[in-house]
Amino acid sequence: DTAVSQTPKYLVTQMGNDKSIKCEQNLGHDTMYWYKQDSKKFLKIMFSYNNKELIINETVPNRFSPKSPDKAHLNLHINSLELGDSAVYFCASSQRAGEAFFGQGTRLTVV
Amino acid sequence: GIQVEQSPPDLILQEGANSTLRCNFSDSVNNLQWFHQNPWGQLINLFYIPSGTKQNGRLSATTVATERYSLLYISSSQTTDSGVYFCAGDRGSTLGRLYFGRGTQLTVWP
Numbered sequence: 001d002t003a004v005s006q007t008p009k010y011l012v013t014q015m016g017n018d019k020s021i022k023c024e025q026n027l028g029h030d031t032m033y034w035y036k037q038d039s040k041k042f043l044k045i046m047f048s049y050n051n052k053e054l055i056i057n058e059t060v061p062n063r064f065s066p067k068s069p070d071k072a073h074l075n076l077h078i079n080s081l082e083l084g085d086s087a088v089y090f091c092a093s094s095q096r097a098g099e100a101f102f103g104q105g106t107r108l109t110v111v
Numbered sequence: 112g113i114q115v116e117q118s119p120p121d122l123i124l125q126e127g128a129n130s131t132l133r134c135n136f137s138d139s140v141n142n143l144q145w146f147h148q149n150p151w152g153q154l155i156n157l158f159y160i161p162s163g164t165k166q167n168g169r170l171s172a173t174t175v176a177t178e179r180y181s182l183l184y185i186s187s188s189q190t191t192d193s194g195v196y197f198c199a200g201d202r203g204s205t206l207g208r209l210y211f212g213r214g215t216q217l218t219v220w221p
Contacts, residue, residue, distance in 0.1 A: 031207050041148070041195055043211040056208050077119055088152060097207040099159040102200075105152050 140200030
């Protein structure tokens, strides 16, 4: 059983397109996150949701919009994709500020 | 935010060697974790270690919270240990927002 699963694993798309990445966790955690890993492997938080409520919104372009339909799901929608959006996006979850568990990552390539 | 410094940035070992990775934080952190990012990109949880010492097989970790650092020990390294090792911690007040170091790239040769 995968604890935190995200789809798709790979995403190749053209500039200007809109795409979504889905994330689901079956750990019963109340907090979910999106992190971005850049080409130098640096990981930085983008968003955090606690019980479906947005609690952390880092300096991220408005083209990125997270949506949490319930505690177990946190999706990331990206509008008007740009070359600079190419990165690996990780979903994670934790119980409040406890140990965090990460999904397998989505490698987004914008061409 | 919190600055996280990891050392060394790169480490090349022969199989069987031991190593110590270090993580320094610029401020007090809670919920300190160590991760291994394998060559396939997966982030694997190694230790959740806000303080004290833990051991798991050939790996062990020690966190000295009062001095804001943590150490990861790898003994008898194997080629499967290759990858990037990250430490991360949060402030407790920001509900799990993890601050990551830039990682240690470990390469183990047979």
